[in-house]
Amino acid sequence: MRLVVCLKAVPASTEVAMDPVTxxxxxxxxxxxxxxxxxxxxxxxxxxxDEARAAGQEGWVGVVSMGIPATASLLEDALSRGADEALLLSDRAFAGSDTIATCYALTLGIGRLCAEPDLILCGKMAVDGDTAQIGPMLAAALRLPVVTGATTVERHGAAVDVEQVFDGARRRLCMHGPGVVTVDKDAATLRMPSIEGVLAARRTSVPVATAADLGADLDRCGLAGSPTQVVSCFVPERASDAVAIEGTPAEQAATLAYLMGEVLA
Incomplete structure (x- = not known):
């Protein structure tokens, strides 16, 4: 089973800076x-x-990410935890990519990393963008089926059973053949790296692919290939005022009704 995972580096802090131009x-x-x-x-x-190898079958995991050169160190961490190969897409031509331009670059990167993956996995969403668009867009670009927000993913022969929460209800779906699955963050906790894995990762040089290496159309990359832009970003102001309502339950209910009326007036 050949699996490709799309990874994204995000700021560790909630304090982020926005480029005033882009x-x-x-x-x-x-x-x-x-x-x-x-x-x-x-x-x-x-x-x-692990399950595939335990059954005496092929098991391989490749990871791909698009980012600045420093992202290579994070990809080494993924290798130390059990990934077999990694690929970093890094080029100034990719800077400022929206989800459309990012998806375009990732499809090229996935093709370079693994010509025919059995399953492509990525997170349901990114904590710095919250769009939840990359997985479905990859599926559309590659003409593959997609299941979003997976809480469990299990393999049964050539098929994959996926459980998801949809409209407040849990349901199970069966996917046959290659496909894309986006995963909820509570679906699994990433294992710790082994000593052997850390040492092996340190001996590995993560390959870096530029737009030219991928044969990418520059008109579809970065800001040039991004029809959408974030025009502003701000931290919303939150009031911390609170009113303590005292009295009997009937008096509290009457006061609450009055206050709500004042707010809605």
């Missing part, structure tokens, strides 16, 4: 971590790999 997050590599939804997807892939 209106994109400034990514300088400082205090970056993997998106927690993506780490759940990676652990799901590693478990499927």
């Amino acid at each position: 209106h994109t997050i400034v990514r300088d590599g400082g205090d970056a971590v993997w998106n927690p939804y993506d780490t759940a997807a990676l652990e799901v892939a590693l478990r499927l790999k």
Whole structure:
């Protein structure tokens, strides 16, 4: 079973800077971590790999990420935890990519990493963007079926059973053939790296692919290929005023009704 996991580096802090010209997050590599939804997807892939190998079958996990050169160190961490190969897409031409341009670059990267993956996994969403668009867009671009928000992913022969929460209800779906699954962050907790894995990862040089290496159309990359932009970003102001309502339950109810009326008036 050949699995590809898409990983995204996100700021470790809630204090982020926005470029005043491009209106994109400034990514300088400082205090970056993997998106927690993506780490759940990676652990799901590693478990499927372990199960395949335990059954005497092929099990392989490749990880791909698009980001600045410093992202390579995070990919080494993924290798230390059990991923077999990694690929970093890094080029100034990719800077400022929205989800459309990001999806385009990732499809090229996935094709370079693994020509015919059995399953592509990514986090349900990224904590710095909250769009939840990349997984479905990858599926559409590659003409593959997609299941979103998976809480469990189990392999049964050539099929994959996926459980998801949809409209407040749990349901199970069966996917046959290659497909894309986006994973909820509570689906799995990423394992710790082994000593052997850490040493092996340190001896590995993560390959870096530029737009030219991928044969990418520059008109579809970065800001040039991004029809959407974030025009502003701000932290909402929150009031901390509170009113303590005292009295009997009837008096409290009457006071609450009055206050709600004042708010809605």
